[in-house]
Amino acid sequence: AQSVTQPDIHITVSEGASLELRCNYSYGATPYLFWYVQSPGQGLQLLLKYFSGDTLVQGIKGFEAEFKRSQSSFNLRKPSVHWSDAAEYFCAVGRITGGGNKLTFGTGTQLKVEL
Amino acid sequence: NAGVTQTPKFRILKIGQSMTLQCAQDMNHNYMYWYRQDPGMGLKLIYYSVGAGITDKGEVPNGYNVSRSTTEDFPLRLELAAPSQTSVYFCASSLPGPNEQFFGPGTRLTVL
Numbered sequence: 146a147q148s149v150t151q152p153d154i155h156i157t158v159s160e161g162a163s164l165e166l167r168c169n170y171s172y173g174a175t176p177y178l179f180w181y182v183q184s185p186g187q188g189l190q191l192l193l194k195y196f197s198g199d200t201l202v203q204g205i206k207g208f209e210a211e212f213k214r215s216q217s218s219f220n221l222r223k224p225s226v227h228w229s230d231a232a233e234y235f236c237a238v239g240r241i242t243g244g245g246n247k248l249t250f251g252t253g254t255q256l257k258v259e260l
Numbered sequence: 261n262a263g264v265t266q267t268p269k270f271r272i273l274k275i276g277q278s279m280t281l282q283c284a285q286d287m288n289h290n291y292m293y294w295y296r297q298d299p300g301m302g303l304k305l306i307y308y309s310v311g312a313g314i315t316d317k318g319e320v321p322n323g324y325n326v327s328r329s330t331t332e333d334f335p336l337r338l339e340l341a342a343p344s345q346t347s348v349y350f351c352a353s354s355l356p357g358p359n360e361q362f363f364g365p366g367t368r369l370t371v372l
Contacts, residue, residue, distance in 0.1 A: 177358040187366075188350060189352075196358050235302060239358060241357060246356065246358065246359065247305065248303075248361060252302040253300075
């Protein structure tokens with residue numbers, strides 16, 4: 146069975162500082178991976194995704210993530226955090242089955258940005 | 261395009277009551293999903309559908325039912341509400357294959 150671990154429940158960074166959110170996955174085949182962001186009281190918005198090809202993927206709002214197969218990781222990074230980035234971030238791993246496109250989500254990392 | 265819409269936004273139920281959470285999408289997506297989100301637990305898949313007339317259970321289906329009579333709509337039914345069903349419910353849709361899922365704004369349900 147597939148699983149996702151986000152080891153950091155809460156992270157606090159200062160505005161302008163760099164950010165890295167960790168994500169480790171367990172999956173028997175080549176995974177496809179997502180990062181979603183959720184602002185308070187809102188639904189989830191896709192930041193970026195990895196299916197194949199270049200292991201460094203660029204997303205919206207200046208985020209990027211790097212797929213490292215040897216480490217089973219898909220960490221999210223941003224070089225300079227803005228106060229508006231404060232939100233909860235979810236990593237997800239997906240698999241395609243005959244019956245659908247199923248995602249398994251991590252438990253999320255809550256990001257706080259100090260001004 | 262409205263994307264994925266959900267109604268109601270908030271609801272309080274008494275134990276044993278029933279209700280239907282509505283979900284609709286206007287992107288002509290075949291695949292639709294229902295998740296519940298509990299604090300510190302991430303999102304758990306309740307039910308999903310790969311097309312009209314086809315539904316299947318996800319990870320946490322007990323206490324819920326779904327139907328899919330059209331491509332656009334995917335309602336979630338709670339028959340006998342229990343406090344354990346207090347949660348935020350999200351509907352999502354996608355195209356087949358390794359594609360992103362688009363999420364609705366959620367329904368916050370409290371069962372007292």
